Amino acid sequence: MKTPRIDIFKEALKTGVVTKKYPFEPVEAPEGFRGKPSIDFEKCIGCEACVNICPPNALSVEIDTKRGIKRVMLFLGRCIFCGRCQDVCPTEAIKLSREFELSSLNSKDLYQIVELKMAKCKICGRYYATVRQILFTAKNVPKDQRPLLLLCDECRSKVSAKHISYARW
Amino acid sequence: MEYIAIVLANIVAILIIAPIIDGIERKIKAKLQCRKGPPILQTWYDLVKLFRRPSIVTEEYSLAYVISPYIIFANMTLALALVPSFTRISLSFFGDIIVLVYLIASSSIFLAIGSISSGNVFATIGANREISLATLSKLLMALVLATFATLKRALTLGSIFPIIPPYTLSAIISIILFAIIAYIDCYKLPFDIPEAEPEIIDGILVEYSGKSLGVLKYSTYLKRILLFTIIVDLILPRNIPTLLLPISYFTFLLALSITYVCVETYFGRLRIDQALKFMKTMVPILLVVWFIAYLHY
Amino acid sequence: MSLKLFRRSLWVYHLNSGSCNGCDIEVLNIFTPYHDVERLGIKLVASPRHADVIVFTGPITRETLPKAIRAFFAVPEPKAVVAVGSCACGGGIWYDSYAVIGGIEAFYRILENYYKIRLPLTVYVPGCPPKPEAIIYGIAVLRGVLKQKQRKTYFLEKEVPALTRDFIVNLEKYMKQEGGINIGKK
Ligand code: SF4
Numbered sequence: 001m002k003t004p005r006i007d008i009f010k011e012a013l014k015t016g017v018v019t020k021k022y023p024f025e026p027v028e029a030p031e032g033f034r035g036k037p038s039i040d041f042e043k044c045i046g047c048e049a050c051v052n053i054c055p056p057n058a059l060s061v062e063i064d065t066k067r068g069i070k071r072v073m074l075f076l077g078r079c080i081f082c083g084r085c086q087d088v089c090p091t092e093a094i095k096l097s098r099e100f101e102l103s104s105l106n107s108k109d110l111y112q113i114v115e116l117k118m119a120k121c122k123i124c125g126r127y128y129a130t131v132r133q134i135l136f137t138a139k140n141v142p143k144d145q146r147p148l149l150l151l152c153d154e155c156r157s158k159v160s161a162k163h164i165s166y167a168r169w
Numbered sequence: 170m171e172y173i174a175i176v177l178a179n180i181v182a183i184l185i186i187a188p189i190i191d192g193i194e195r196k197i198k199a200k201l202q203c204r205k206g207p208p209i210l211q212t213w214y215d216l217v218k219l220f221r222r223p224s225i226v227t228e229e230y231s232l233a234y235v236i237s238p239y240i241i242f243a244n245m246t247l248a249l250a251l252v253p254s255f256t257r258i259s260l261s262f263f264g265d266i267i268v269l270v271y272l273i274a275s276s277s278i279f280l281a282i283g284s285i286s287s288g289n290v291f292a293t294i295g296a297n298r299e300i301s302l303a304t305l306s307k308l309l310m311a312l313v314l315a316t317f318a319t320l321k322r323a324l325t326l327g328s329i330f331p332i333i334p335p336y337t338l339s340a341i342i343s344i345i346l347f348a349i350i351a352y353i354d355c356y357k358l359p360f361d362i363p364e365a366e367p368e369i370i371d372g373i374l375v376e377y378s379g380k381s382l383g384v385l386k387y388s389t390y391l392k393r394i395l396l397f398t399i400i401v402d403l404i405l406p407r408n409i410p411t412l413l414l415p416i417s418y419f420t421f422l423l424a425l426s427i428t429y430v431c432v433e434t435y436f437g438r439l440r441i442d443q444a445l446k447f448m449k450t451m452v453p454i455l456l457v458v459w460f461i462a463y464l465h466y
Numbered sequence: 467m468s469l470k471l472f473r474r475s476l477w478v479y480h481l482n483s484g485s486c487n488g489c490d491i492e493v494l495n496i497f498t499p500y501h502d503v504e505r506l507g508i509k510l511v512a513s514p515r516h517a518d519v520i521v522f523t524g525p526i527t528r529e530t531l532p533k534a535i536r537a538f539f540a541v542p543e544p545k546a547v548v549a550v551g552s553c554a555c556g557g558g559i560w561y562d563s564y565a566v567i568g569g570i571e572a573f574y575r576i577l578e579n580y581y582k583i584r585l586p587l588t589v590y591v592p593g594c595p596p597k598p599e600a601i602i603y604g605i606a607v608l609r610g611v612l613k614q615k616q617r618k619t620y621f622l623e624k625e626v627p628a629l630t631r632d633f634i635v636n637l638e639k640y641m642k643q644e645g646g647i648n649i650g651k652k
Pocket residue numbers: 037053054055056057058059074078079080081082083084085086
């Protein structure tokens with residue numbers, strides 16, 4: 001048997017009780033803690049950058065071609081809180097907060113869903129991008145090129161190929 | 170009639186305080202580890218919850234597995250009736266000291282048999298360890314109780330207690346030895362080998378659940394109180410007024426359990442062979458003490 | 467319901483079903499002096515027979531599935547489940563791997579299909595790994611001591627400006643007028 005260490009009592013008396021009171025007392029997460037990501041509905045333009053970068057596909061996108069709606073879904077139950085979505089979001093719509101109290105009794109409560117309206121291509125009539133996305137892009141495009149944004153990718157390349165910058169439709 | 174009522178009241182009082190003493194021990198242990206620790210009634214809460222839950226039985230169980238917790242519990246309650254606790258009155262008859270040893274030893278055996286018949290491998294390992302420890306520790310207990318009987322030349326617990334007034338060498342040594350043996354028998358930390366939690370996932374208790382687990386845990390607390398009670402009875406002087414007796418008994422009990430818990434925080438678990446070696450060295454010492462007691466020193 | 471029974475005493479069985487050990491360390495962390503959940507009556511037990519609650523960590527690999535099912539049925543009713551970590555909640559980073567079942571919900575689907583049982587009360591604690599406080603909070607939610615804060619949020623864009631050629635060319639002018647569309651402002 002080892003020799004007993006008498007200093008346990010001294011140590012215990014000196015230190016006292018170190019236990020936190022947590023559930024009865026709020027706790028701040030430290031600076032830089034990567035907690036719950038949340039999508040700002042006002043800012044999100046549905047560009048799918050975050051969907052592409054998300055390692056576990058916690059963010060996913062669905063396109064409802066009937067209603068013309070793009071649905072960006074965040075499932076917190078799969079998110080690994082890496083913060084990559086925050087880095088790539090062009091509008092800073094998705095941000096990680098310091099909140100960690102995410103527990104829920106139903107996995108449905110862990111979803112965040114944003115549904116955005118899409119625009120129809122003026123030539124082929126196909127839904128191709130969200131209205132917000134077009135408006136966001138339009139700001140960075142010279143005025144004479146802007147009407148091209150109203151076309152879907154395929155039609156746009158066709159039109160561009162014909163060198164018609166002022167399309168007639 | 171009155172006599173029976175007093176004994177029954179005694180047992181009920183012990184049944185109530187046994188988990189509370191364990192709660193106090195847990196609190197003190199927590200404080201020594203700089204934790205806040207559970208409330209003192211926590212052990213009662215645990216037990217009540219266990220009693221309200223169903224017991225699941227294994228596929229290959231037998232009768233012994235189902236009834237052994239209740240037999241152990243009955244054994245412990247009966248043993249508690251034999252020793253004087255809050256009052257000086259207890260069930261006493263000629264040869265009750267032998268019955269006491271028998272009750273303590275048989276509960277260990279029943280525990281081992283019950284867990285072997287659950288069919289779990291870990292339970293079998295635990296039972297193995299329990300049997301190897303119990304054979305030695307019960308032998309030691311029998312020897313030390315024989316020393317007491319020899320000292321007082323009596324086979325009734327009532328006339329053995331208290332042992333101390335003739336301050337003989339053998340009396341003092343045998344009390345110390347009994348305290349050590351009681352410590353081993355309580356499954357306190359260096360000797361909690363049969364239920365080693367991280368090693369063999371609770372060993373003997375692994376297959377018990379719900380009510381039977383609650384009964385088993387309860388009997389462990391009762392066993393601790395029983396051994397503490399014997400120590401207290403050995404040293405509590407006879408001339409204490411009857412009214413003060415419950416208070417002094419409880420204080421002694423508390424002091425003992427606190428001492429034991431403080432000792433417990435020092436140790437890690439022993440291997441089974443180390444524990445057996447430790448106990449084997451005690452056997453010759455005890456035989457010598459028995460002989461000294463026979464010579465009235 | 468089971469919550470009332472566990473209000474004062476809750477014994478926890480920790481089941482590692484193929485986790486990376488990140489969550490296991492955080493689960494053990496709540497038993498250290500710093501968080502000491504024994505003060506709330508929570509105790510870690512070694513055998514599922516003694517447990518009231520199973521703490522699942524990890525995405526449930528194929529190898530652990532049979533053992534997880536056995537451990538699940540070894541816990542007496544009523545029981546509850548705490549799914550700790552993103553792996554246990556929804557499969558986490560491994561959710562589409564061939565080697566994993568993919569979290570507690572897939573596990574429940576298997577149980578429902580093959581054993582036809584009523585599913586236990588489950589609390590999901592997302593995080594990779596969750597903070598120890600988050601696990602304590604999850605258990606508090608399970609016991610009904612604290613309210614659940616997290617709610618599903620749903621947003622449907624109602625009105626969009628009509629995209630005409632005139633509108634998109636003179637975007638700046640319109641935006642000044644309406645003031646409502648401030649898409650992409652940093
Ligand atoms: S934090 Fe990482 S895992 Fe979570 S949504 Fe963003 S990119 Fe996906």
